[in-house]
Amino acid sequence: MTKRALISVSDKAGIIEFAQELVHLGWEIISTGGTKTALDNAGVVTIAIDDVTGFPEMMDGRVKTLHPKIHGGLLARRDLDSHLEAAASHEIGLIDLVVVNLYPFKETILRSDVTYDLAVENIDIGGPSMLRSAAKNHASVTVVVDPADYAVVLDELKAGGETTYPTRQRLAAKVFRHTAAYDALIADYFTKQVGESKPEKLTLTYDLNQSMRYGENPQQDADFYQNALPTDYSIASAKQLNGKELSFNNIRDADAAIRIIRDFKDQPTVVALKHMNPCGIGQGETIEQAWDYAYDADPVSIFGGIVVLNREVDAATAEKMHPIFLEIIIAPSYSAEALAILTNKKKNLRLLELPFDAQNASEIEAEYTGVVGGMLVQNQDVIKESPADWKVVTDRQPIEQEMTALAFAWKAIKYVKSNGILISNDHQTLGVGPGQTNRVASVRIAIEQAKDRLSGAVLASDAFFPFADNIEEIAAAGIKAIIQPGGSVRDQDSIDAANKHGITMVFTGVRHFRH
Known part of the structure; x- marks a missing residue:
């Protein structure tokens, strides 16, 4: 029996080559919308969804794949005669491979011109439904949500005519993570829209930013995750210009440092930090003078510490920092001369560049603290105080x-x-x-x-x-x-x-x- 794949993707990277290989292996391809157009234009023969369902796409594309001939083909258990008989009786063809990724909801809500109606229209319904149906039936159906997995699927199809169960199981798990994260973003968006401050369910989603060598200590495993909706003024979003990969403790300390300096916007300021505590804070007429004060505050503790400056690092300041062993320097920018000085014979010195003009937005984020069996949530301590009070x-x-x-x-x-x-x-x-x-x-x-x-x-x-x-x-x-x-x-x-x-x-x- 000819194998059939259903392909409908927003991210079309690599999809034409993938589909061409499937056709070469004797597969039929069902497709829809822009994906079908792209495949047809590339000479890949496809079957329209309408021809499978016998039902026209309608309501501006809101209803096209939500049909028994699609979900029956995905959910039918191949090991149950009753399922196969029902499929045959209702002329439901089996679908063995699903390649779907979703409407760009995240990208939509990150747009500066996003409207509520536009966000709602970019909530995918049919895509998650097909993914979940296919992932539930992973005993028989292969489901792919990430173009990075095209190669392993093709390799296994070429080697044995089908994918292995461990691969299908792994891909199904990935799908459920993907749809859960997608739904978490939607839930968060609507929660904010209605002004709910204490939701009965906390739905958070993060993307893996960095797998770490170890955590707080060498015996602890650790990873660094970034908000799915990235915060610009954050270590996760920093541009690293030089140095080794950040460690777990580096990230904790650097995060503490960039929080501190947010409170010192009005004057050139330098904060030196060690083990989550400031060991020197200096303010001056220039960033060089601010450095002098911060260094002089505690020239012993600053050794091996982290320094954050709220003005561009100039050559004079760089010359003074260069002889000192520092783990990390963070600043909004570096002059070309300063960068050359700081990187000279300092291949391990981590230099981070951050958009300091995004500081205010970073104050809005909640803080999450893990405890055994739970999590504490609070707003940041960013209360505006005035000496007049x-x-x-x-x-x-x-x-x-x-x-x-x-x-x-x-x-x-x-x-x-x-x-x-x-x-x-x-x-x-x-x-x-x-x-x-x-x-x-x-x-x-x-x-x-x-x-x-x-x-x-x-x-x-x-x-x-x-x-x-x-x-x-x-x-x-x-x-x-x-x-x-x-x-x-x-x-x-x-x-x-x-x-x-x-x-x-x-x-x-x-x-x-x-x-």
Whole structure:
């Protein structure tokens, strides 16, 4: 009996050559729409869907393959006489191979001129239905959704006249992943259209971006997936100009770095980061000056770290970065001279280019944190804050320089792991105390790191001080200005201690835990 294939594809890459090989192997080809036109024009003899179903295509193509003579041909079990008798009785010809890919819904909703009606029209109904029917009956039917699989199918057909069961099973699994991802995009689009913020089902879909050598540690397997609708300002979308492939830890750290620098748009800024914590943040009149401040903040910790700059990297800045061992440099662009300097004898240095003008759009994405047996979902901590909303709770008011430094420190502390303490002046971090199990320990670490540079320094705490002993430590170091959220039942104890030592303290009313 002559084998029959049904071919209907949006992505026509390689389809003519594939169909020609099928015909050469003695297959009949059923086709429709633009695919049939392309095959006919290439001299490939095809059978129209209408001739199979005996029913005309209608409703602007919405109804053409949704017919028993198509789905019966796909779903009939070859090992059941009752199925084969029913097919014969109703003149349903069996279909042994399906090659289908779907209307470009993703590409449509990514268009700048997309309308709701256009998006709806690009929801494929017949394609997923044929794919699912064929994949369900993979015991007998081969189903192909990816042009990358044409070669293996042809090789097996040439070798044995049919595909192997493991291949059909693997291709069926791929189909169900494909249709699930397609439906997830549609579900997400409609969920956003109707403004549903807490859907009862969370349907996410990602595309494999990179298979990794290992994860956080060598004994952990890992892969890097990218949003199916890519975020421009993200490490997944970054253009890599030089260096080795990014590792699992590189990606985590780089992601943390590009989040931090989003809060420092107004001035040339450099952020140095190590193990998910900023080890130096500097602002200046030029990007070179910002680099000088960031490097000087902690010239020890920056070794082997990640640096992100929010202005083009120029030659002068590149000359200063080149002698230092850095894992990654991230910037919106690099001058030709800077690129030549940074790549000279630095084949492993990873240089990433990101569209910084897309930063605001990246803030909209939700954050997902996996836990055993589930997932936590939250919006990003991108609340817009204004010093005008802050409250000075002590007798002494901050002077202008202190207020500028407090604003800088408050932006920076948001990205320090809790319990987090950060000491800075008005343009540079001086000491960072991250991730301790009690706040006074974080205070001591930050003070120790900032020692000998505390004149005019201010201190920020990501959450309130639970005890006045923190204030005593800060006062002993000579720091005269503190910014913190407030909100403790013991706030008055901290205020009294600050007043005793002539410290000005500002409450923001906003906490910035970062676990």
